[in-house]
Amino acid sequence: MTFATPPIVLEPWREIGSFEQFAMSLSTLLRKIEPDAPDMTAQLETALEMIGTAFGADECTLVTYDATGETAVAGSWAASPHEPCTSDDLADMPWLLQRVVRGTVVAVASESDYPEAAAADRAHAARTGCVARLAVPVVLGSSVCAAMMLGARRQHPEWNDAAAGRLRLAAEIVASGMDRLHHHEESHPFTAVRRPKLLHPGNGGIIGGSPAIKTALERLDQVAPLDITVLLCGETGTGKELFARAVHERSRRRHKPFIRVNCSALPPTLIESELFGHERGAFTGATAMRLGRFELADGGTLFLDEIGDLAPELQAKMLRALQEGEFERLGSSKLRSVDVRVVAATHVDLEHAVADGRFRADLYYRLNVFQITLPPLRVRRDDIPDLVWALIKLHQHELARHVTTVPQDVMDALMHYDWPGNVRELENVIERGLIRTTGDTLRLDYPLRTASSSAATSNDQTLDNVQRQHIEKVLLECGGRINGAGNAAVRLGLHPNTLRFRIKKLGVVVPGRDEMERPRARSAVSSPDPQ
Numbered sequence: 329m330t331f332a333t334p335p336i337v338l339e340p341w342r343e344i345g346s347f348e349q350f351a352m353s354l355s356t357l358l359r360k361i362e363p364d365a366p367d368m369t370a371q372l373e374t375a376l377e378m379i380g381t382a383f384g385a386d387e388c389t390l391v392t393y394d395a396t397g398e399t400a401v402a403g404s405w406a407a408s409p410h411e412p413c414t415s416d417d418l419a420d421m422p423w424l425l426q427r428v429v430r431g432t433v434v435a436v437a438s439e440s441d442y443p444e445a446a447a448a449d450r451a452h453a454a455r456t457g458c459v460a461r462l463a464v465p466v467v468l469g470s471s472v473c474a475a476m477m478l479g480a481r482r483q484h485p486e487w488n489d490a491a492a493g494r495l496r497l498a499a500e501i502v503a504s505g506m507d508r509l510h511h512h513e514e515s516h517p518f519t520a521v522r523r524p525k526l527l528h529p530g531n532g533g534i535i536g537g538s539p540a541i542k543t544a545l546e547r548l549d550q551v552a553p554l555d556i557t558v559l560l561c562g563e564t565g566t567g568k569e570l571f572a573r574a575v576h577e578r579s580r581r582r583h584k585p586f587i588r589v590n591c592s593a594l595p596p597t598l599i600e601s602e603l604f605g606h607e608r609g610a611f612t613g614a615t616a617m618r619l620g621r622f623e624l625a626d627g628g629t630l631f632l633d634e635i636g637d638l639a640p641e642l643q644a645k646m647l648r649a650l651q652e653g654e655f656e657r658l659g660s661s662k663l664r665s666v667d668v669r670v671v672a673a674t675h676v677d678l679e680h681a682v683a684d685g686r687f688r689a690d691l692y693y694r695l696n697v698f699q700i701t702l703p704p705l706r707v708r709r710d711d712i713p714d715l716v717w718a719l720i721k722l723h724q725h726e727l728a729r730h731v732t733t734v735p736q737d738v739m740d741a742l743m744h745y746d747w748p749g750n751v752r753e754l755e756n757v758i759e760r761g762l763i764r765t766t767g768d769t770l771r772l773d774y775p776l777r778t779a780s781s782s783a784a785t786s787n788d789q790t791l792d793n794v795q796r797q798h799i800e801k802v803l804l805e806c807g808g809r810i811n812g813a814g815n816a817a818v819r820l821g822l823h824p825n826t827l828r829f830r831i832k833k834l835g836v837v838v839p840g841r842d843e844m845e846r847p848r849a850r851s852a853v854s855s856p857d858p859q
Contacts, residue, residue, distance in 0.1 A: 351497060351498060352547075355501050357371075357374070372402070373403050373405050376403055377405040379495070379498050379502070380478060383478055383491065384484070385484075386406065386407045387458060387477075387478065388404070388476070388478055389405075389413040389479075390476055391418060391425065391428075393429050393474060399415075399418045400415060400418075401413055401415055421449050423443075423449045424477075428475040429472050430465075430472070431465050431467075436453075437460055460480040461480075462491065466496070466502075476499030493694075534571065535711055536708060536711045537710065537714075538707075538711050540703035544571070552578035555669055557669070557695055558572075558671045558672070558700060559695050559696045559697070559699045560671065560672065560673040560674075560700050561701045562703070563750055564675050564750065565750035566705070567750075567751055571673075576628070579669065581629055581669055584626075584629070585626075585628035587621050588633060589603060589633065591635050592637035599639070601614075603655075604655045604656065605617070605619045605622075605658070608659075609659060625666070627667055629670075629671055632671070636678055636681060643687065643688045644688070646691060647688065650691075650694050653666055653667060679692070705754065709743050712739075713739060713743070720770065723759050727759075731769065732768045734770045735770070738771075741775070757773070795834055799816070799820065799827070802816050810824050
């Protein structure tokens with residue numbers, strides 16, 4: 329299998345949306361590589377060329393560390409007419425490589441930025457002309473197994489924290505792909521630090537064959553094995569905790585704790601103690617030392633539910649804990665370090681919250697490394713029958729019921745209702761219906777107003793409802809495409825950016841183009857959102 333040289337993309341790391349598309353393209357490229365492909369090295373170099381070109385670099389190199397810390401070049405790309413990086417080059421960059429193996433990001437904008445301790449690295453930069461460097465550690469399991477290193481033959485001051493974060497994601501995608509390809513080769517440099525091969529369960533209790541849920545599941549599959557922050561966005565009741573648990577269960581941390589904290593359920597005075605813990609006597613009632621959720625999640629996953637409701641005075645402390653992996657317990661000045669993967673969830677539009685000054689921009693960018701949008705139930709109505717039967721099976725035993733039939737009129741009513749509370753509301757309706765049911769045929773506790781009947785009432789037929797339904801219809805007909813002649817923005821007579829703003833404001837989910845073109849299929853039964 330061979331790959332053509334990828335098209336040049338102008339530094340997509342500058343914008344979150346374009347970088348997400350780049351990351352998915354990179355992941356797709358690596359998934360297509362076969363374990364025994366004879367040109368695997370060339371294909372790795374193709375991936376490195378994609379990364380180097382995207383970040384405006386002249387060189388991109390994947391360096392591996394063995395169990396003793398020795399380095400080797402796994403692959404390297406350099407823009408013509410220059411030569412790629414070699415093991416001899418690595419010997420002349422001891423300062424950079426020793427810092428990266430300890431988990432430190434190294435960013436050098438010019439030759440003069442090297443410290444006195446990096447004399448060999450500075451001399452190498454002068455000799456090769458690669459005066460700017462950006463290098464990030466790659467962690468598989470709990471160890472640094474590799475480094476991704478960019479080089480530029482000009483000053484590159486824009487290789488900042490945001491660029492480093494996105495390079496780290498790209499590097500982890502490549503490293504995970506190489507780990508998958510070489511899991512059977514004991515001599516491969518990733519072998520010394522690799523955790524046991526990741527199992528691939530089903531959808532972890534997530535039901536759905538509709539295009540919208542399949543798009544979300546595809547993104548879940550892409551990001552779960554990577555040790556990066558995930559932001560889950562969606563309306564209340566769409567299953568954010570279920571997705572968070574699925575991210576954890578499909579990750580290398582699945583044997584470690586999964587710890588949840590609801591940022592909206594506790595006042596600021598209590599949530600700080602919940603997150604970071606406290607020492608005995610830190611405040612009235614603190615009669616003993618208590619570990620916070622960050623410490624409890626050490627080595628595992630911390631799920632920050634409703635992060636958009638986090639009090640402003642705690643956002644700075646949260647940012648520090650996420651960036652540095654360090655925090656202080658209440659009543660203590662001692663810094664403590666933890667290794668956690670963060671999955672955050674919110675029903676709040678964080679971009680608007682940032683614009684309104686209610687949410688820190690730097691915290692938002694730290695959380696929004698990889699976003700998954702969970703679709704509301706009203707745009708995945710084809711999944712409702714499977715959800716209904718899953719909920720019946722989940723609850724009927726505890727209620728001493730044995731339902732074998734759902735009348736067609738009942739199912740039609742369930743499928744045509746708009747479900748403002750999404751899956752959680754559906755679960756409540758089914759549970760109440762089971763309580764009312766005395767035979768083997770499901771009865772609803774009270775009639776549901778369908779979309780057509782509710783349209784007759786002024787309360788439900790709001791302007792937002794009408795706009796949302798019309799936009800969803802046009803997007804469906806356009807295969808989810810916003811830009812371009814004949815696509816949604818043109819058909820609606822809107823500027824594409826205006827349409828994107830309305831999509832966010834109204835809660836419209838845009839299905840992936842490829843998913844829209846596939847036949848709809850229903851998945852196996854699973855459990856609903858446990859929230």
